[in-house]
Each structure stands twice: as C-alpha cells, then as structure tokens.
Amino acid sequence: MNKEAHETDARASTEVPSDHDDAASDRNTGTEPTPRALTVHEPKPGCRSRLRTLLVPLLAIVTALIIGALVIVFTDTSVYAAFEEGFLQGIVQALVVIIRAYSAFYVGAFGDPGQILGALLSGDTTRIIRAVYPLTETLRTATPYIFAGLAVAVGFQGGLFNIGAEGQYFIAGLTTVFVGYALTGLPALIHLPLALLAGIVGGALWAAIPGYLKGKTGAHEVINTIMLNYIAFRFAEYMLDVGGPMARGDGRPVSPEIQPSAYLPRLFPGQIQVRLNAGFLLALLVAWGVWWLLFKTTIGYEIRTVGHNPRAAKYAGINVARNYVITMAISGGLAGLAASTDILGVLRFMPNAFHSGYGFDAIALALLGKSHPLGVVLASLLFGALRAGARNMQGIARVPIDITSILQGLIIVFIAAPEIIRLIYRVRQLPKGEEIDLTHGWG
Amino acid sequence: MRKHISMTLVMVLLFSLVLSACDLLPQPETDAFRVGMVTDVGGIDDRSFNATAWRGIEMAEEELNVEGDFLESTAQPDYAPNLTHYINQDYDLIVTVGFLLADDTRDFAEANPDFNFAIVDFAYDPPVENIRGLVFATDEAAFLAGYAAAAATQTGIVATFGGINIPPVSIFMVGFEHGVNYYNEQNGANVQVLGWDTAANTGVFVGNFDSTDDGRRVADEFLSEGADIIMPVAGPVGLGSAEAVQQAGNAWIIGVDTDWTVSAPEYDAIILTSVLKNMDIAVFDTIQMAAEPGFTTFGGETYLGTLENDGVGIADVAPGTITADVEAELDQIRQAIIDGEIDTGWAAYIGGLN
Numbered sequence: 001m002n003k004e005a006h007e008t009d010a011r012a013s014t015e016v017p018s019d020h021d022d023a024a025s026d027r028n029t030g031t032e033p034t035p036r037a038l039t040v041h042e043p044k045p046g047c048r049s050r051l052r053t054l055l056v057p058l059l060a061i062v063t064a065l066i067i068g069a070l071v072i073v074f075t076d077t078s079v080y081a082a083f084e085e086g087f088l089q090g091i092v093q094a095l096v097v098i099i100r101a102y103s104a105f106y107v108g109a110f111g112d113p114g115q116i117l118g119a120l121l122s123g124d125t126t127r128i129i130r131a132v133y134p135l136t137e138t139l140r141t142a143t144p145y146i147f148a149g150l151a152v153a154v155g156f157q158g159g160l161f162n163i164g165a166e167g168q169y170f171i172a173g174l175t176t177v178f179v180g181y182a183l184t185g186l187p188a189l190i191h192l193p194l195a196l197l198a199g200i201v202g203g204a205l206w207a208a209i210p211g212y213l214k215g216k217t218g219a220h221e222v223i224n225t226i227m228l229n230y231i232a233f234r235f236a237e238y239m240l241d242v243g244g245p246m247a248r249g250d251g252r253p254v255s256p257e258i259q260p261s262a263y264l265p266r267l268f269p270g271q272i273q274v275r276l277n278a279g280f281l282l283a284l285l286v287a288w289g290v291w292w293l294l295f296k297t298t299i300g301y302e303i304r305t306v307g308h309n310p311r312a313a314k315y316a317g318i319n320v321a322r323n324y325v326i327t328m329a330i331s332g333g334l335a336g337l338a339a340s341t342d343i344l345g346v347l348r349f350m351p352n353a354f355h356s357g358y359g360f361d362a363i364a365l366a367l368l369g370k371s372h373p374l375g376v377v378l379a380s381l382l383f384g385a386l387r388a389g390a391r392n393m394q395g396i397a398r399v400p401i402d403i404t405s406i407l408q409g410l411i412i413v414f415i416a417a418p419e420i421i422r423l424i425y426r427v428r429q430l431p432k433g434e435e436i437d438l439t440h441g442w443g
Numbered sequence: 444m445r446k447h448i449s450m451t452l453v454m455v456l457l458f459s460l461v462l463s464a465c466d467l468l469p470q471p472e473t474d475a476f477r478v479g480m481v482t483d484v485g486g487i488d489d490r491s492f493n494a495t496a497w498r499g500i501e502m503a504e505e506e507l508n509v510e511g512d513f514l515e516s517t518a519q520p521d522y523a524p525n526l527t528h529y530i531n532q533d534y535d536l537i538v539t540v541g542f543l544l545a546d547d548t549r550d551f552a553e554a555n556p557d558f559n560f561a562i563v564d565f566a567y568d569p570p571v572e573n574i575r576g577l578v579f580a581t582d583e584a585a586f587l588a589g590y591a592a593a594a595a596t597q598t599g600i601v602a603t604f605g606g607i608n609i610p611p612v613s614i615f616m617v618g619f620e621h622g623v624n625y626y627n628e629q630n631g632a633n634v635q636v637l638g639w640d641t642a643a644n645t646g647v648f649v650g651n652f653d654s655t656d657d658g659r660r661v662a663d664e665f666l667s668e669g670a671d672i673i674m675p676v677a678g679p680v681g682l683g684s685a686e687a688v689q690q691a692g693n694a695w696i697i698g699v700d701t702d703w704t705v706s707a708p709e710y711d712a713i714i715l716t717s718v719l720k721n722m723d724i725a726v727f728d729t730i731q732m733a734a735e736p737g738f739t740t741f742g743g744e745t746y747l748g749t750l751e752n753d754g755v756g757i758a759d760v761a762p763g764t765i766t767a768d769v770e771a772e773l774d775q776i777r778q779a780i781i782d783g784e785i786d787t788g789w790a791a792y793i794g795g796l797n
Contacts (some may be wrong), residue, residue: 349546357517
C-alpha cells in the first residue's frame, strides 16, 4: 500500500497542467508565461506545446481510422473476390471499398459539402435542412455525451471514479419524465426548467449516496456506483413495466408522453427528422460552467485539492467527506442532464430498456478529454461524429454499425497507451510535467 | 521507411475524405420494389426477432422483384435517423421491428403520408392509414406447446422464463401455462409450471435479451428444482439454457419464434418442439401486398397471425417423446382453438392488465 507515495508523486506531476488549463482560457497571451507558472519544470505554455498535447490524441484518431479501414477491407467479400482475379484488382477494389466507406462516413457525420453549398445557393429551406441534417445529428448525438463525459470528468478531478453515470441517467430519466408528463397546465417557461431541474436533482441525489458512503465509511465508490446502477435499472423496470406505476397503459412498457410545455425547443420544429435542440446549447453552457466551477471557484479548488491528495486536503482544513458528497452530487446532476435532454429534446417519453451505454462511453470521453471540460466537449463531438457517420456508413456502404465500437475502442487504447503512438510515429516524449496524469484518483 | 508508409496511409485517408465531396455514392437505378428494415437494438443476427423479420424480406427478394436493406439500431435514439435514411432514399416500404419503435414509426408515417410502413409486434389504436401492424396470437401456439410439454415430461415439472415482462413475451408464457393446465384437466394429471403464474402476473425474468450466461444460470436452477422441459422466451438468452440442458441431459428445450432445430441445429437433440411466430410469413405477405401494381395504402389494416392462417404454429415434436394419441389430441386442440372452443387465457390476462 504505497498510496501515499503515489499521491505525492501524482501531485507533483498534476500541479502544472491545472495551471495549464487556466492558461487555455487566455489564448491572447500567446507565448507569454502565465504569472502563476512558478513550478520548476514549467514548459513554455505556448501554442507549440499546446499543439504537442493534441498531437497524441490526433494521431490516435488517425491510427484508429487506418486500422478501421483494414477491418472494413478484411470483412468485405468483394475485396476477396477481386484478389482472386489478380493482385492489382484486389488493391484497387480495397481502395474503392475504403473510399466508399469513409466518404459515406464523412457525409453521415458532416453532410455532403457539394449538397450543402448547392442548397445554400438555391436558398430553398427544405433543401438546406436536408443538407445540414447529418451535422445536426452529430451535434444531437454529442449532447448527452457532453453531459455524461463532464459527469465522469468532475469525478476524476475530485479523485472519484463515477462508474454510476448510467444508473444516475436512469433515475434522472424517471424524475424528468414524471415532471414532464404529470404536471399539466404550466407555461413552458416554468415547466421546462422544472423538468430539467428534476433530472439534475434525481441524478444528484442518486450519486450523492455513494459519495456519502465513501466520506462516512470509506466504502469504495466504484463498487457502490456499480451496485446502485443495478438498483436503478431494476427500479426503472418496476416503474415502467406493463401495469407499473409509470406505464402508459397501452400494453407497452413505456411512460406517457411528456407535455409539449416541457419540450426542449428544436432547431426546426416542423421537421421531425431534425432533432437538434436547445439541449446542445445547454451542454456547451454547462461545460463552460463546469470549467468555471472547477478552476475559478473555491468549491472547485477544494474538489481538485481533494482529488490530488485527500490527506493533504484534510490537513489544509478541507472537509473531505463533505467534498466527496458535493463532487458526486455535481457528477450525478450532470449525468442527470444527459437523460433530461434526451427525454425532453429527443424521445419525449421514457421506454423501459432505456439502456444507453452513455455511462460507460462517458468514462472513455473523460479520459479522451483529459478530464478537462473543453477536452470533454471535443471528445464528445468526435464520438457524436463517429456515431452519426457510422450510421450512414451502414446505410450506404453496408459496413456493420459495430465499426463505431471498434473505432472508439482503438482510439481509447491509443490514448491510454500513448507509447504505442509514440513508437509508430516517433513522437518524442513530452518533458515531464507537461503530461497530464489520467489515471489519478482511481485508487 | 515506416514513417513513409504511415504518411502514405494518412494521405490516402485524407484523399478519401476530399473525394467524398464528389459524388461517389451513385443512387442505385432500379425498377425493383425497395424494402428497408429498421431493427430493434438486438441486431440483425439475433437468431430471433430481427432475424426472422429479415428472412421475410429475403424470401421476397427470392420470389418477387424486391430489393431489401436493413439498418441496425444500437439505442432508442437511433430509430429516427434510420427511418430518415429510408425516407431520404425514397424506399417503397419501410418495416420496423418491435413495439419500441411504435412512436417513431407513427410520427414518421404521419409526416410522410406518401410512404408505406409496416411494424412487427404492434397494432395502433386508432389505426394509422399508411402503417400495417403485424401482430401474432402466439398464445395459441404456446398453448399447444404447453400441452405437448405436459404430456412429455417425466418429472411432472415444466418451466418457462422470459426476458422482461412485456406482452410479446408474456403471451408465450400465458399460453404455455394454460396448455399445461388444460392437459391436467383432461388427463387428471398434476404437471407443475415453474417460472410463470398468470393469475399473479409474476414469473422469472432475466431482465435482458442478450445474456446467454443468465439463460444458463436460470436453466440450471430449474433443472435442480426437477424441471425437465424449459421454454426460454428471451431471444438469444435461450441458447444459454439450451447449453445447460444439453450438458445436464435427460431434459428438453422448447424453442421460440423460429424452429430451433433449424436456427440452432447444434442443440437439435434436445429440442422438444418450437413455438413458431412466423414473422417472416407476415413480412413477406405485407411486401407482396404492397408490391402489387396499383397498391396505394394499407388503410390502417392490421395483420393478425393465428394458427388458422399459419402466422403462428408449433414445429414437429421430437419423435418418441409423445404418443400417437397425444399427437392426435394436439390436432384436435388446434382445431378447437381455431374454432374458438378452447380459451388460451390471453384475452382475460391482457384485459386485466390495462
């Protein structure tokens, strides 16, 4: 049990990046060192080094796409058929398959540039909507990812590993949808915030339980969040099952539809296929709020201090137990917002078997985003694009949808094991102190 | 050198992205009737639900001038984009699989009145003009399987379990239990059913449709309680149960949805029979109807698969497990159900729920 040693060590290496994160806010200062950069091995926080920090994630994504291309080629029968005719035909066919797949992927995630341009020039609203639809789906898919990713990231910052985002998502789904359908006759101005709040509260309370248990008894939050996941799943099942207290009563295990006054407004309300809604803006706003909370407020400072070293924090007079509860509650509230925006903006009811997988993708997102709100937003946009793109790749190029899981998995592997990327591309190790410690707080 | 290779690959990738701007995705020029299917989250190769519906499209491809296509959903929010895809691609018929897709299918059908839809396992009330609901009186077939199981059991105990307690699942279990009870009444027997109680609306449910481990665990429990025939109603979960039964020996599995001697031939030796829910026939029938020249809309009609129209049925019972007398009784019961002389218990059960 050399936890102490590990923590002090980790503290030394994490001190700098948090300053670094602050520096990210004042972009204009350029290469000027920030006043707080007093640590010994502080690198110049210039553009170059910031680019270098992005290099490994970018190379990880590119490498994953290359391996993904190989997987696509090796699982395509037409390539094998072409290779039987001759080596050159085989190579050509393989390239054709890759190009077809990835162009479908690109069009599915960002839209067809030619079509978008043509639509914009024509000025026809229906054509424009249809052309930008893929992009709206990417942003729509990214919305719950941002919230869930932030949830896990806040946990990491506070030294807690919240594996329970999925369960918090379920509980928040129940509270949101209940407020959404049960309250009638309210104006949207009151109903919508109330429904969102219900999701935040539901998720926060559910997550506060393991936080409290950790603070009071030392019970490990990993175990408790996992166990609470199962309780949340079964509770949701009980509530929504046919004949259950929240079932719609048409023989299906789904909740009633929410009142229109609780809808999150959509970008194009008349077009049912475009589901991008105000939830995305809310997500960006909340991401900024989380950054502000973590790096600009006392609460955030305390959370991060406890995350770095709970013993030192206690010695400094911070109430560690209370901090665990606060961190988990914030984390759970964020996970709750993922459910609220999904229900109020997209589904407008809650089905049993609401299983989303967000809770587990969120861990990957927090890692990919290095537990920084901006990083989480970027990682979520990437995952959103991967999902939306893969959907189109399935439809147009007949590549199985499971390719997304493969790409996501590969990206995570390369991020978690940057040595592989460094070895392939001969990227030099960054000076010690510039690397951000990802695994801290898992103990 | 290695650097060069990786750089080349990167260039190829970037090039492919640039090329996407050009129109590399030609729309297929075809005069065939195009059918698109949106699966539920189980995936196309679930050997059950989605797979059977898809076989209906494959049958249509073989026999009619039809081109089929499917999109797999991985979560509820995927349904709408998948439907959008087929609308944008101007498909002639869009088939959705599973009642969880019911709301999205209705919304898209109402927003796109020129398109025709069919949905497996759901019927709208009130009906939607351009959707054909495909529902199945599976209770009728499960009743026969229950009777056969009660006749075949050596231990006097049979069992069933489900994925989650929803009507498309419990309909099997209700019919099964009533079939067993009917056997008891007719023959003065006392065969017990584990895992489902219609009167109390409770039973054994594993809570998912994908964990073969759960299927194995539940089957082991039932076997240790003395059951020798198990009917798992949980898609691929049942394959785990089949594995457990095969290892234990002296016990049988009743397949559901499809004939498991065909779809899971590795368990051929332990399959007593299968409760067939012929979604493929229903889908094929729907395509045939919609592909007819001059067809405009379903008019909100519902297809109900019954014993009478072969929409549901049971597969051949494994030889040597029931006597010729029981075989004859099964035929009589089948006719009696068709004629409405025997009650499978489903109407009362579902009426009591809502």
